[in-house]
Amino acid sequence: MADQPFEDPVEIIEIAVEEAAAGTRLDAFVAAKSDRCSRSRFKALIKEGQVAIGGRTIVEPNYRVNAGERVAVTLPPPEDPTPEAEAIPLAVVYEDDDLIVIDKPPGLVVHPAAGNWTGTLVNALIAHCGDGLSGIGGVRRPGIVHRLDKDTSGLMVVAKTDAAHRGLSEQFADHGRTGSLVRAYRALVWGCPAHMAGTVDAALDRSAGNRMKRAVVKFGGKHAVTHWRRLARFPNDPAKEALACLLECRLETGRTHQIRVHMAHIGHPLIGDRDYGAGFATRANRLPEPARARVSAFPRQALHAGVLGFRHPVSGEVLCFESPLPADFVDLVDALEASLASH
Known part of the structure; x- marks a missing residue:
């Protein structure tokens, strides 16, 4: 409602x-x-x-x-906690009687909450699946096993049955340590790490300054590990300073805002991240056109869940899906590549 x-x-x-x-x-x-x-x-x-x-x-x-x-x-009168079906287009990557894999566009909230009671992925799923969604997540989160931030695009798996929900939840809780779960993201960040690959092992907790945000903490918090590797450097010439780079980030744990906070922690926040990379926004002024304009206008964090793999919770088959970068992300990468090629 x-x-x-x-x-x-x-x-x-x-x-x-x-x-x-x-x-x-x-x-x-x-x-x-x-x-x-x-x-x-x-x-x-x-x-x-x-x-x-x-x-x-x-x-x-x-x-x-x-x-x-x-x-x-x-x-005010009490709010109806039951989401209603809405005819919102879904990019369905895979579907069977037990689960559905969708490619979430940027800007789509996953489930209803304060300020977003309608127009969410859950509303779209109810319209698409009817009553065929797992009830374990409750009336506001039917079938939801894991989430992506509103402005993060990419692959999600949703459970249709309670058995599938339990099986998928176990895999996500294990974070792929002993099973088949794989989650890989593409992240466009400011600057470029000195090495080709690395790991960020830093616990996360709510930020003391803003309880809606997360922060790396020395004591307490939740264990969080992100593995990254470099895919591209902008400009590609190693003799020149890297103004940005494209990384693949693989999650060993799944904490709220994990990649965004970890990348900011090592000095390479995501381009477009207003929460964790605001201090780097002026770096766009160092870019030649049209990259400068594209980066300044980019409305979200440049993060895309491009790979999702898991063992089917009912059949036992190992499934793996890949999603290409969305158009806005591709335009941003192309602009950086073209503008910095001769910079």
């Missing part, structure tokens, strides 16, 4: 501010007085203009309440 403006019928809760609560932040006050929502949700409602005091809308969560005031909170 999509986020919609609040419409009647609505529910309004009113809370009187007692002397003991005077001076408390508005978001903390309503969260302490009502168990209807979390503090973060109340904070969002305040910012959306759904909280008023004495008939005056308050949009600052840090507003300090005063004794004698009456706080009115307008609560």
Whole structure:
């Protein structure tokens, strides 16, 4: 269900501010007085203009309440947690009664969540498969065994049956150490590592500065290993400074944002990565045209899940699929190659 403006019928809760609560932040006050929502949700409602005091809308969560005031909170109707079928085109690479392999385009969110209740891969899968998706992931993630970031393109496998879901989940949990799981990505990064191949073994955890991001940590965190090898260098002339290069990255573990964080950690963030490579964006100014314009306009991190291999969870057959680079990625590589050939 999509986020919609609040419409009647609505529910309004009113809370009187007692002397003991005077001076408390508005978001903390309503969260302490009502168990209807979390503090973060109340904070969002305040910012959306759904909280008023004495008939005056308050949009600052840090507003300090005063004794004698009456706080009115307008609560939205509950959201329908069940995704609906949507006729979104799917690039189906392989399909049988147990699973489906799709080639996800960049910009497509995998499953519904806050801010993306519709238009996701799950909505497309429901339209394509009907009720024929595994229920293990829950109503919002039917069949979803693993995920790709919204702006990462490439191959994903989705389970149609619970048996397939369990079998695939075991392989992804093992990360291919003892089985047939293979995940290889193409990554276009700034600069170029000194060696032809290497491994990044660095634990990841939530970033202390931004809980939505991940960061390499020295203590704690989750074990994370990425193997990389160089595929191309731009410019190709070893006597000249490498401004960018194309890498193949193979995952030994599957942590959130793993390749993006690991590449940034070794000083070679992905081109187009606004979260982990923002500090390198000005490097585009060093590129000749038309590469400079192509890189500056590239709207996403240059990352593509190009190879996916696994053992079929029911038949036992080893399957391996390859996806060519999408058009936007190819255009970017071509622009770098052509612009830097004589640079």
